[in-house]
Amino acid sequence: MLRIKRVPTVVSNYQKDESEEAARRGGGCGRNCLNKCCIQGANLPLYAFKKLNKVVCDKGMPEFENREPPVAFLDSLLLGEWEDRMQRGLFRYDVTACETKVIPGQHGFIAQLNEGRHLKKRPTEFRVDKVLQPFDGNKFNFTKVGQEEVLFQFEASEDGEVQFFPNAPVDVENSPSVVAINVSPIEYGHVLLIPRILECLPQRIDRDSFLLALHMAAEAGNPYFRLGYNSLGAFATINHLHFQAYYLSVPFPIEKAPTEKITSLDGGVKISKLLNYPVRGLVFEGGNTLQDLSNTVSDACMCLQDHNVPYNVLIADCGRRIFLFPQCYAEKQALGEVSAELLDTQVNPAVWEISGHMVLKRKKDFEEASEENAWRLLAEVSLSEERFQEVYAFISEAIAAHASLEDSDGKSESLEDVDAITNPPCAMVTGTQECLVLQ
Amino acid sequence: MDSQLNFNIENSFNSRYSYCARQVLDELPDSFTISDPSISGHPIVFVSKGFLKVFGYSKDEVVGKNGRVFQGPKTDRKSVMEIREAIREERSIQINLLNYRKDGTPFWMLFHMSPVFSKEDGRVIHFVGVQVPISPPWRPRWSASGAVRNGANMCDDGDRVCGNIMFGSCRREVCSDTPVELSRVLALESVLDDSSRGLGIEETCEASYLEKQKAEAAINKIFSVLTRHSELTGRFVCAKRHCLPGAGILSSSLNISLGRIKQSFVLTDPHLPDMPIVYASDAFLRLTGYARDEVLGHNCRFLRGVDTDFSTLYQIKESIQTEQACTVRILNYRKDKSSFWNYLHISPVRNASGKVAYFVGVQIEEGSKNQDRNGLCPEMRHRSVVGAVKVAVRSLSMGAGPSRS
Numbered sequence: 001m002l003r004i005k006r007v008p009t010v011v012s013n014y015q016k017d018e019s020e021e022a023a024r025r026g027g028g029c030g031r032n033c034l035n036k037c038c039i040q041g042a043n044l045p046l047y048a049f050k051k052l053n054k055v056v057c058d059k060g061m062p063e064f065e066n067r068e069p070p071v072a073f074l075d076s077l078l079l080g081e082w083e084d085r086m087q088r089g090l091f092r093y094d095v096t097a098c099e100t101k102v103i104p105g106q107h108g109f110i111a112q113l114n115e116g117r118h119l120k121k122r123p124t125e126f127r128v129d130k131v132l133q134p135f136d137g138n139k140f141n142f143t144k145v146g147q148e149e150v151l152f153q154f155e156a157s158e159d160g161e162v163q164f165f166p167n168a169p170v171d172v173e174n175s176p177s178v179v180a181i182n183v184s185p186i187e188y189g190h191v192l193l194i195p196r197i198l199e200c201l202p203q204r205i206d207r208d209s210f211l212l213a214l215h216m217a218a219e220a221g222n223p224y225f226r227l228g229y230n231s232l233g234a235f236a237t238i239n240h241l242h243f244q245a246y247y248l249s250v251p252f253p254i255e256k257a258p259t260e261k262i263t264s265l266d267g268g269v270k271i272s273k274l275l276n277y278p279v280r281g282l283v284f285e286g287g288n289t290l291q292d293l294s295n296t297v298s299d300a301c302m303c304l305q306d307h308n309v310p311y312n313v314l315i316a317d318c319g320r321r322i323f324l325f326p327q328c329y330a331e332k333q334a335l336g337e338v339s340a341e342l343l344d345t346q347v348n349p350a351v352w353e354i355s356g357h358m359v360l361k362r363k364k365d366f367e368e369a370s371e372e373n374a375w376r377l378l379a380e381v382s383l384s385e386e387r388f389q390e391v392y393a394f395i396s397e398a399i400a401a402h403a404s405l406e407d408s409d410g411k412s413e414s415l416e417d418v419d420a421i422t423n424p425p426c427a428m429v430t431g432t433q434e435c436l437v438l439q
Numbered sequence: 440m441d442s443q444l445n446f447n448i449e450n451s452f453n454s455r456y457s458y459c460a461r462q463v464l465d466e467l468p469d470s471f472t473i474s475d476p477s478i479s480g481h482p483i484v485f486v487s488k489g490f491l492k493v494f495g496y497s498k499d500e501v502v503g504k505n506g507r508v509f510q511g512p513k514t515d516r517k518s519v520m521e522i523r524e525a526i527r528e529e530r531s532i533q534i535n536l537l538n539y540r541k542d543g544t545p546f547w548m549l550f551h552m553s554p555v556f557s558k559e560d561g562r563v564i565h566f567v568g569v570q571v572p573i574s575p576p577w578r579p580r581w582s583a584s585g586a587v588r589n590g591a592n593m594c595d596d597g598d599r600v601c602g603n604i605m606f607g608s609c610r611r612e613v614c615s616d617t618p619v620e621l622s623r624v625l626a627l628e629s630v631l632d633d634s635s636r637g638l639g640i641e642e643t644c645e646a647s648y649l650e651k652q653k654a655e656a657a658i659n660k661i662f663s664v665l666t667r668h669s670e671l672t673g674r675f676v677c678a679k680r681h682c683l684p685g686a687g688i689l690s691s692s693l694n695i696s697l698g699r700i701k702q703s704f705v706l707t708d709p710h711l712p713d714m715p716i717v718y719a720s721d722a723f724l725r726l727t728g729y730a731r732d733e734v735l736g737h738n739c740r741f742l743r744g745v746d747t748d749f750s751t752l753y754q755i756k757e758s759i760q761t762e763q764a765c766t767v768r769i770l771n772y773r774k775d776k777s778s779f780w781n782y783l784h785i786s787p788v789r790n791a792s793g794k795v796a797y798f799v800g801v802q803i804e805e806g807s808k809n810q811d812r813n814g815l816c817p818e819m820r821h822r823s824v825v826g827a828v829k830v831a832v833r834s835l836s837m838g839a840g841p842s843r844s
Contacts, residue, residue, distance in 0.1 A: 080823030082824075087764055
């Protein structure tokens with residue numbers, strides 16, 4: 001069994017040492033949390049989004065989804081609620097007081113000095129060789145956060161129009177998805193999207209949850225509001241299904257990296273690989289519908305987790321471009337293959353670091369931050385070319401298998417039960433294949 | 440288009456260049472647009488006849504729009520991001536881009552964009568964007584033989600057209616006989632149009648050397664016209680930044696970001712004497728009745744009047760000194776001397792080095808009709824503006840590009 005020791009990030013003020021129980025007062029557990037004890041009768045703002053089942057960009061008409069201004073409503077809601085929590089003092093530090101800079105060089109890596117994020121907590125052991133682990137209600141999970149840390153409920157609108165209810169009852173039966181603050185933000189607006197929070201899902205991608213995350217990116221309508229996902233073994237610290245998101249109005253190095261097309265699928269989704277970037281990864285874009293894109297990426301993610309390959313996902317450009325990185329840093333770390341120099345920086349290469357946004361804990365590292373250093377760290381994260389090809393081969397099989405199943409069934413709702421990996425009905429990628437073999 | 444925006448757009452061009460600049464630009468055969476990053480939404484303020492011909496729109500359908508409306512589903516997202524970044528960094532860019540005509544047909548063009556600087560204070564006044572259609576059959580990036588063949592073609596039938604563009608200066612004589620030339624270019628382009636219809640669109644495309652030269656030449660011509668006609672207004676522009684923007688001048692990218700926020704707010708700079716306003720939103724100007732140049736560079740005290748409560752003013756002063764956010768209800772006065780109750784929220788805004796760079800003041804007129812916009816309560820509306828401003832200022836002061844530190 002492979003384990004690493006690291007200081008867990010404190011994402012909630014209720015994530016104290018588990019032994020510390022808050023004094024009980026009034027009804028419930030006294031913390032006004034999201035568990036059964038407190039959730040009955042609770043009210044939270046509710047944002048219901050329009051299901052973009054049609055597409056990100058449907059027709060050839062130029063004026064499709066291209067409205068950036070004015071600030072979209074979800075954007076204002078999120079920023080307003082977040083600033084409100086900031087003024088109420090719920091965060092562990094003011095992230096806007098943390099110095100940040102673009103590192104000179106060709107790629108434009110971004111470095112932030114954040115000395116407050118990782119203090120206090122003692123290192124904890126994490127198992128890194130199992131991407132899928134069962135949910136454990138005894139450990140910290142998001143049902144334990146206080147309701148004041150929740151910004152709003154986020155769900156699909158029933159009548160197909162955007163709706164907002166400042167004070168909506170929490171429908172426990174319906175298992176709402178919620179957006180909550182991360183009390184240790186790495187940038188302004190750092191939040192967590194927790195799909196169907198009361199169902200206590202483990203950190204594991206499924207089609208519905210991924211589509212929800214994509215809808216959030218599309219609804220926010222801001223190319224600088226990105227969502228990210230870390231699997232277990234790829235620096236997720238909490239085994240309760242969640243995505244992260246925050247604002248940073250500069251392009252990430254990963255978004256600037258050149259790409260080379262590998263293939264196009266029937267649904268219009270284009271798959272490319274990254275070139276000239278220290279971490280090998282795949283880029284998914286296009287698709288006739290948002291759901292096409294979402295299904296393809298989530299099938300790829302499900303395939304990785306079923307194969308026990310840790311990975312990270314970045315949802316960029318309002319949900320139009322999605323980056324997927326299988327990684328092996330934690331495994332190398334557990335096996336003692338990472339240099340002490342890199343470990344000393346205590347940078348955990350999760351989705352944001354891989355995308356080029358480095359959060360540094362030591363002033364020295366911040367001052368000496370260089371493109372070379374960032375590159376060296378990220379190069380350790382990447383799979384080898386050989387392994388990457390192997391991984392891509394089974395991803396493409398899984399995508400093809402799901403696609404061909406959908407063709408024969410018409411619309412498929414959930415394919416989670418189908419073991420497409422061990423038993424692929426079709427081993428070929430549908431659609432035009434340009435270069436299946438990566439070199 | 441609302442009348443204020445309309446006025447801003449007219450004014451953006453007219454206040455900078457003399458009255459006959461339009462006419463001279465209209466005579467240029469090229470497809471180009473001029474946009475103003477200081478107006479909310481970064482709209483196009485001038486469009487050439489060549490552009491309208493190529494894209495199939497009328498002038499009114501283009502002026503006031505942002506250039507992104509000509510992109511479509513197959514437009515490469517990375518290229519779009521690269522243009523966004525060039526605007527952010529206030530520099531030129533030349534890139535192959537898939538655009539869409541009004542009828543929805545996509546076509547490849549070489550897009551060349553350059554900032555126009557104010558000679559006086561180094562700020563970006565406009566962006567000029569030139570579109571050179573890339574002649575089909577579109578060459579996939581790696582087909583070198585195709586490039587040579589097409590380059591040669593372009594040279595053959597483009598000789599007369601490009602000759603003037605490449606070697607002609609921006610002398611009036613050249614410009615004066617352009618109607619003839621214009622019709623030639625348009626004829627050529629419509630031929631290209633017809634042959635391009637029905638063709639599958641390539642995923643990538645590379646402009647030929649000649650097309651790059653053509654774009655470069657067009658930019659030079661346009662700059663020559665703009666420079667010359669800015670001399671007559673005394674508000675000189677230039678293609679190269681002569682000085683770094685001075686104190687109190689926001690980068691155009693910060694202006695663009697702030698321009699997306701539709702509510703009434705101002706940004707003030709506490710590091711300048713008397714803490715003047717350095718940004719005022721359109722909604723603020725509508726609310727108070729002042730013009731932008733009447734408020735920029737001035738302290739907010741012009742909003743006070745005889746019945747404004749001194750203890751409230753003291754409260755504001757104190758929150759600024761302690762760098763704390765505060766919310767007050769204050770009696771303010773418009774330019775026409777009428778008063779209104781201002782539900783005001785003030786908050787410090789830090790830059791990328793973590794220091795307080797500005798204060799943002801968000802005004803909500805009490806009792807005004809649009810109070811319930813989107814169902815957000817006034818406090819939440821205050822905070823959403825503060826949040827958006829904090830994100831913009833922090834991100835756009837990170838040191839990439841020439842923005843002021």
